[in-house]
Amino acid sequence: xxxxxxxxxxxxxxxxxxxxxxxxxxxxxxxxxxxxxxxxxxxxxxxxxxxxxxxxxxxxxxxxxxxxxxxxxxxxxxxxxxxxxxxxxxxxxxxxxxxxxxxxxxxxxxxxxxxxxxxxxxxxxxxxxxxxxxxxxxxxxxxxxxxxxxxxxxxxxxxxxxxxxxxxxxxxxxxxxxxxxxxxxxxxxxxxxxxxxxxxxxxxxxxxxxxxxxxxxxxxxxxxxxxxxxxxxxxxxxxxxxxxxxxxxxxxxxxxxxxxxxxxxxxxxxxxxxxxxxxxxxxxxxxxxxxxxxxxxxxxxxxxxxxxxxxxxxxxxxxxxxxxxxxxxxxxxxxxxxxxxxxxxxxxxxxxxxxxxxxxxxxxxxxxxxxxxxxxxxxxxxxxxxxxxxxxxxxxxxxxxxxxxxxxx
Amino acid sequence: xxxxxxxxxxxxxxxxxxxxxxxxxxxxxxxxxxxxxxxxxxxxxxxxxxxxxxxxxxxxxxxxxxxxxxxxxxxxxxxxxxxxxxxxxxxxxxxxxxxxxxxxxxxxxxxxxxxxxxxxxxxxxxxxxxxxxxxxxxxxxxxxxxxxxxxxxxxxxxxxxxxxxxxxxxxxxxxxxxxxxxxxxxxxxxxxxxxxxxxxxxxxxxxxxxxxxxxxxxxxxxxxxxxxxxxxxxxxxxxxxxxxxxxxxxxxxxxxxxxxxxxxxxxxxxxxxxxxxxxxxxxxxxxxxxxxxxxxxxxxxxxxxxxxxxxxxxxxxxxxxxxxxxxxxxxxxxxxxxxxxxxxxxxxxxxxxxxxxxxxxxxxxxxxxxxxxxxxxxxxxxxxxxxxxxxxxxx
Numbered sequence: 027x028x029x030x031x032x033x034x035x036x037x038x039x040x041x042x043x044x045x046x047x048x049x050x051x052x053x054x055x056x057x058x059x060x061x062x063x064x065x066x067x068x069x070x071x072x073x074x075x076x077x078x079x080x081x082x083x084x085x086x087x088x089x090x091x092x093x094x095x096x097x098x099x100x101x102x103x104x105x106x107x108x109x110x111x112x113x114x115x116x117x118x119x120x121x122x123x124x125x126x127x128x129x130x131x132x133x134x135x136x137x138x139x140x141x142x143x144x145x146x147x148x149x150x151x152x153x154x155x156x157x158x159x160x161x162x163x164x165x166x167x168x169x170x171x172x173x174x175x176x177x178x179x180x181x182x183x184x185x186x187x188x189x190x191x192x193x194x195x196x197x198x199x200x201x202x203x204x205x206x207x208x209x210x211x212x213x214x215x216x217x218x219x220x221x222x223x224x225x226x227x228x229x230x231x232x233x234x235x236x237x238x239x240x241x242x243x244x245x246x247x248x249x250x251x252x253x254x255x256x257x258x259x260x261x262x263x264x265x266x267x268x269x270x271x272x273x274x275x276x277x278x279x280x281x282x283x284x285x286x287x288x289x290x291x292x293x294x295x296x297x298x299x300x301x302x303x304x305x306x307x308x309x310x311x312x313x314x315x316x317x318x319x320x321x322x323x324x325x326x327x328x329x330x331x332x333x334x335x336x337x338x339x340x341x342x343x344x345x346x347x348x349x350x351x352x353x354x355x356x357x358x359x360x361x362x363x364x365x366x367x368x369x370x371x372x373x374x375x376x377x378x379x380x381x382x383x384x385x386x387x388x389x390x391x392x393x394x395x396x397x398x399x400x401x402x403x404x405x406x407x408x409x410x411x412x413x414x415x416x417x418x419x420x421x422x423x424x425x426x427x428x429x430x431x432x433x434x435x
Numbered sequence: 436x437x438x439x440x441x442x443x444x445x446x447x448x449x450x451x452x453x454x455x456x457x458x459x460x461x462x463x464x465x466x467x468x469x470x471x472x473x474x475x476x477x478x479x480x481x482x483x484x485x486x487x488x489x490x491x492x493x494x495x496x497x498x499x500x501x502x503x504x505x506x507x508x509x510x511x512x513x514x515x516x517x518x519x520x521x522x523x524x525x526x527x528x529x530x531x532x533x534x535x536x537x538x539x540x541x542x543x544x545x546x547x548x549x550x551x552x553x554x555x556x557x558x559x560x561x562x563x564x565x566x567x568x569x570x571x572x573x574x575x576x577x578x579x580x581x582x583x584x585x586x587x588x589x590x591x592x593x594x595x596x597x598x599x600x601x602x603x604x605x606x607x608x609x610x611x612x613x614x615x616x617x618x619x620x621x622x623x624x625x626x627x628x629x630x631x632x633x634x635x636x637x638x639x640x641x642x643x644x645x646x647x648x649x650x651x652x653x654x655x656x657x658x659x660x661x662x663x664x665x666x667x668x669x670x671x672x673x674x675x676x677x678x679x680x681x682x683x684x685x686x687x688x689x690x691x692x693x694x695x696x697x698x699x700x701x702x703x704x705x706x707x708x709x710x711x712x713x714x715x716x717x718x719x720x721x722x723x724x725x726x727x728x729x730x731x732x733x734x735x736x737x738x739x740x741x742x743x744x745x746x747x748x749x750x751x752x753x754x755x756x757x758x759x760x761x762x763x764x765x766x767x768x769x770x771x772x773x774x775x776x777x778x779x780x781x782x783x784x785x786x787x788x789x790x791x792x793x794x795x796x797x798x799x800x801x802x803x804x805x806x807x808x809x810x811x812x813x814x815x816x817x818x819x820x821x822x823x824x825x826x827x828x829x830x
Contacts, residue, residue, distance in 0.1 A: 028437050029735070029742035035436070096436050284820050299823035304816035305809070311819050315755045316732045323735030326436040374728040426724035427717070433705060433727055434714045 029326065031096070038082075038097050042104040045077065050108040052404050058111040059227035063189055065111040073112060074144015080118055081142035085126070088138035094329030095263065099270040099321060106271030107278045109228045109407055113147045113186035119267035120185075121148030121194050125247070127263070128207060128256025133247035137192070137209070148209075150194040151181045152231075156420030156428055158261035158360065163196035163205030166236060170199070173243045177208060178216075180235040187219050187232035194247070195234075196257075205257065207248035214239050226414035228407065258363040262372040263328060265419050269321050269372070269379035272415055276317065276379070279386035279408050280310045283393045290395070303393060310389055313382040320378050324371040331368055365432045373429055377422040380415065387412040438738075448515045454492055455523035463488070463526075468790070470527030471696060473797025475651035479606045482529045486560030494520075496534050496558050503542060503550065504558035510741055517692025521699070529606065533557035533564040535689060537611050537630075540681040544669050553609075553630070565633065567598040567612035567655060568678065575810050577613075578623040578675065582657065584614035586671075590664030592629055594637070594657040600804065604640045604653040607633055612657070613678045616671045622827075626674030630666040637661060647796030690737045693760070694730065700767060700794055701726055707787060708774045722770045729763040754819045758811040761801035768798035 031039070049069050050058075058066040074080050083098050084090020091097075098118075105114065122141050125134050140146040155161035166179030177197055187193060193210045210217065216239040222231045249256070284307055287298035297303050363369055390405040391398035398405045416422065440448070459467060463485050469477045489495050498513045499505025508516065528534065538557045541549055556562030573579040582596025594614055604610060610631050617625030633640065637660030642650035669677045705723060708714035714723070736759065739752040771791035772779040783789050802808045816822040 029738035031436060280820075284822065288822070296823065301813070301825070304820075304822050305812040307820055307822060308812040308815035311751070311815055312755045312758055315751050316729075316736065316759055319736035319739055319752060320728065320732050322436070322739070323731060326438050326735075329436065330438045370727075371731055374731050377724075378728055378732065423721065426721050426728070429724035429727055430720035433723060434709060434720065 039100040042101045046108040050110045055109045064230035070112040080144045084142040090142040095325040096329050099325040102270035103274035106274030113189045116149035116186040120150040124260045127260035128253045130249040148192045149186045149190040154417040156424035158258045166197035168197035168199050175241045177236045177239045204254045209245045226410040254360045258360045262369045265376035266372040269375040272379035272383040276383040276386040279390040283390045310386045317378045317382040320375040324375040373425040377425040380422045383412040451519035466526035467524035473793045486530045490560040503554045514691045521692040521695030539684040563607040565604040565607040565610040567610045569600045582614040592662040594660045598655045601653045601655045623675035627671045628668040628674040628677040629662045631662045704771045765798040768795035
């Protein structure tokens with residue numbers, strides 16, 4: 027057992043840190059988030075082709091680097107810290123993740139290599155529910171007639187939909203218990219994408235409506251055998267990704283505050299020298315490091331599970347069950363997966379990260395004093411992102427209730 | 436990062452678990468899960484015997500070098516030992532001050548004759564130790580120690596003064612004392628580190644009754660108490676360096692064992708909530724889940740610590756650890772009592788209630804001893820965030 031990062035992991039983290047400090051500073055974030063598309067296409071282009079970050083979690087057989095959750099988390103932490111505006115999270119942490127966890131073999135071959143090469147931008151709903159996308163599925167109905175699927179319904183919150191080449195949407199099919207997953211191209215007849223003007227401009231959301239959108243049979247992309255278990259796993263991993271971004275954001279709130287209080291003088295001394303200020307910064311650091319331990323730990327667990335799937339002699343252990351009520355689990359793989367330590371630890375990391383991020387953002391504003399309340403200083407950007415991200419795939423209270431269900435039954 | 440245990444670690448884990456299963460029963464059965472912080476008074480005679488049982492199995496001082504009677508275990512294996520010990524409900528260690536504090540200090544700073552004299556008794560579980568640091572006027576400000584010591588013509592040392600919060604002094608043979616050997620000195624200068632037998636005319640031990648009713652701490656009064664000439668660790672005046680070196684040993688590998696005990700206490704709380712139906716209360720459910728999140732944080736934080744940090748050079752996880760666990764534990768105590776409700780207000784011997792009451796009261800000490808919350812936050816701000824230091828008295 028070793029919890030230290032490898033040299034390669036440290037290299038990936040440091041490269042992300044320096045690239046994003048250069049390309050996603052405050053001015054760049056403000057410009058990108060106010061632009062038409064909501065992000066800087068040139069930076070996104072470099073991330074995809076030059077830096078190869080989109081290939082990090084994609085399996086080698088699909089042209090990716092086949093790295094694990096640890097590497098991904100380290101990059102996401104830096105993205106969150108610099109509020110990177112780019113459809114990276116949508117493409118990699120939502121779409122590629124869903125394809126890997128519950129896409130058919132054919133769908134994986136179709137999309138993953140292009141994602142890994144940074145040529146394709148995809149997205150999926152980022153709902154506020156804790157139900158691992160079953161809430162998204164009930165809002166879209168799909169009917170099959172011959173070789174053609176017809177989809178109708180709506181998805182209220184899809185990130186980066188304006189930029190996406192494909193939307194991965196869950197839908198309900200009559201007579202099927204599990205939700206189905208469809209790949210919807212950018213501009214079919216009947217698809218309407220309405221961009222929402224969010225207070226948090228660093229991740230742009232759209233509301234999508236489908237009115238009789240028709241798709242060929244091959245655009246249904248789920249693997250029926252894995253969809254129930256897979257969507258729950260994908261949701262867990264997406265929560266871990268959000269937690270990593272939130273961790274980075276919280277860290278930046280602390281860094282901004284420590285830097286500001288070192289230069290701001292009142293009563294003839296830097297306000298950083300007042301114990302009232304020091305203790306508040308220390309408390310921020312405690313929450314950040316606690317979150318960091320939870321995020322890295324869940325990432326190491328996720329990476330270990332990937333390893334176990336590759337070397338399947340140990341795979342029977344991969345879903346360590348807590349005290350989850352066993353009775354109705356046998357017929358319901360999603361309930362079973364929801365009691366796995368991976369699911370619960372990702373939920374814990376995400377709950378801790380949301381709380382820590384908001385705490386640090388509000389402390390940053392308070393400790394900046396009057397300027398903390400202005401448009402000009404950066405704490406407001408983090409404050410808005412902290413609040414917006416607090417409900418992505420379930421808020422902290424809902425996630426804790428999920429954990430309680432597994433612990434107490 | 437790799438959370439997978441190696442096959443040899445798994446074998447070792449089984450060996451420890453097996454030994455505990457075979458030995459922690461019969462005359463020791465009443466000690467299971469007993470004797471931890473807040474419960475240290477429980478059956479000291481039997482717990483000393485348990486120390487000798489451990490010694491017979493070579494399970495004391497497992498991290499010490501073989502040369503001094505240890506097993507020279509790797510960090511990973513020490514962690515495994517402490518985890519399995521706690522998982523089996525191994526009783527609070529009477530010998531922990533000897534094994535965890537003074538022993539490693541003597542190995543690092545002691546003379547050959549001191550090592551030969553004292554280490555075997557610690558390993559064998561025949562000599563127990565107490566720690567003489569805090570004084571009425573030297574708590575958070577430990578460098579303000581006022582207890583005096585001086586050397587007699589025959590080279591022996593005499594000690595005059597008072598120590599306080601001395602755990603288990605009444606059950607120990609020896610005490611190490613930080614005392615001022617240079618009369619006009621101030622702060623961390625002019626201190627010496629002495630080893631004294633407690634059973635002598637110049638020593639008086641008086642118990643301090645805690646809010647939970649127990650008395651595992653003491654005041655220890657020294658009135659010309661004697662220490663042999665060669666029972667000074669380091670040179671006269673080096674006391675602060677030795678005392679701080681010792682505190683470095685206080686954190687570390689036993690952390691994961693402590694967490695096993697926390698997990699056990701957490702389980703007791705969940706069981707209590709299930710038993711009385713408060714587990715249906717949404718707020719209690721939130722707090723139980725939050726406590727579980729804290730357990731995960733502490734485990735991974737400890738693994739980060741033991742792996743030597745995250746390559747930033749700054750041991751941020753080590754800096755926050757004491758503040759984190761002590762506040763977590765204190766909150767668990769409050770949760771336990773809120774789960775029990777009015778039943779918690781009645782003094783009880785019920786094994787489902789008594790440990791939770793003890794947890795509630797004693798965890799109030801967690802955020803005070805070994806660096807109060809306030810001192811911890813100073814350290815985090817100054818060492819972790821490089822913020823301006825608190826003013827210190829000129830030496």
